[in-house]
Amino acid sequence: MTDQQPAIRLTGLTKEFGAVTAVDNVDLEIAAGEFFSMLGPSGSGKTTVLRLIAGFEQPTSGTIELFGQDVTKRAPFDRDVNTVFQDYALFPHMSVLENVAYGLRVRGIGRKERNERARRALASVRLEQMAARKPSQLSGGQRQRVALARATVVQPKVLLxxxxxxALDLKLREQMQVELKEIQRDLGITFIFVTHDQEEALTLSDRIAVFNDGRIEQLGTPAELYEHPGSRFVADFVGTSNLLDDAASHELLGRGGLHSVRPEKMTVGGGETGADVHNAPGTVVETIYLGSGIRIVVDLDAGSRVSVLEQNDRHRVHDDERGDRVVVSWHDADVISLATSESVTDAAAAASV
Incomplete structure (x- = not known):
């Protein structure tokens, strides 16, 4: 982190719902102007942390600071943050311009000024030509951009x-990912993004906190999390991994412990040579056509099942078929040694301060 005041600082943040601890002693700093994602499966605590920052929930213990100010006890309307939800929550009877200007109207801003500011906000999401339309006349992606404009028009310091x-289909979601990153860069506002979609988090984020059981399992840049996952959970949740337990590691690597190799780091062929190359014979279980790539599932003679991802390019000679005998190769430099969850959590806490 830099010496600049962080946008958000969470210290010892805990939230209990009866006997269930949804957020467990989380320490975290998020930089001003950062696109920060909280990634994890359902029930991991990420959405509860977002609601605590927004003020929709009160913590059982711990503090929340916004640019150095303790806002732990403040009501949602008294925090300089705004929230965009999955369902957009647009008013169907209002025009797009009226929807965007609504927050300014509540704050007592005059009609002329609020309409001018609303038009500028719509221009920032490239929807100024849609100002007179109703939400029902827009596509899903356009409604999402209206929701963004409505949330940013009040100029919050942090957008949740x-x-x-x-709720968007795959093609539109991929398009909106690019647009969302551009909007965040143009506005310069701190974005805190909650998702269970690891590809989405990798695409958008400056940094990611991977949540598991109410705690941060690992914290880092997208490249750090993908290339150097610190635990079995992170390796398996962020992307796809071939996990080798202690017995498989002894058999295939010549050393014990828990290890991982990404599918795109492996190849299927006649076997590579070199001091740092591992070769393992096996039988093809399935070949899956993905369009841009081919996924080959192989049962290794050593007892492990691995997935190999190959590019669908002009260099491919033929498709391996079910039952074919093959040799799977990978370089030792691409083998990731996985730590225990406890050591990763400790490292994440240290990295956040």
């Missing part, structure tokens, strides 16, 4: 996004 792209 609770799985805002979850």
């Amino acid at each position: 996004l609770d799985e805002p792209l979850g």
Whole structure:
């Protein structure tokens, strides 16, 4: 982190619902102007942390600071943050311009000024030509951009996004990911993005906190999390991994412990040579056509099942078929040694301060 005041600082943040601990002693700093994602499966605590930052829930213990100010006890309307939800929550009877200007109207801003500011906000999401339309006359992606404009028109210091792209189809979601990153860069506002979609988090984020059981399992940049996952959970949740337990590691690597190799780091062929190359014979279980790539599932003679991802390019000679005998190769430099969850959590806590 830099010496600049963080946009958000969470210290010892805990939230209990009866006997259930949804957030367990989380320490975290998020930089001003950062696109920060909280990634994890359902029930991991990420959405509860977002709601605590927004003020929709009160913590059982711990503090929440916004640019150095303790806002732990403040009501949602008294925090300089705004939230974009998955369902957009647009008013169907209002025009797009009226929807965007609504927050300014509540704050007592005059009609002329609020309409001017609303038009500028619409221009920032490239929808100024849609100002007179009703939400029902817009596509899903356009409604999502209206929701963004409505949230940013009041110029919050932090924008919270609770799985805002979850209701969109795949093609539109991919398009909105690019647009959302551009909007955040143009506005310079701190974005805190909650998602269970690891590809979405990798695409959008400056940094990601991977949540598991109410705690941060690992914290880092997309490249750090993907290339150097610190635990079995992170390796398996962020992307796809071939996990080798202690017995498989002894058999295939010549050393014990828990290890991982990404599918795209492996190849299927006649076997590579070199001091750092591992070769393992096996039988093809399935070949899956993905369009841009081919996924080959192989049962290794050593007893492990691995997935190999190959590019669908002009260099491919033929498709391996079910039952074919093959040799799977990978370089030792691409083998990831996985730590225990406890050591990763400790490292994440240290990295956040």
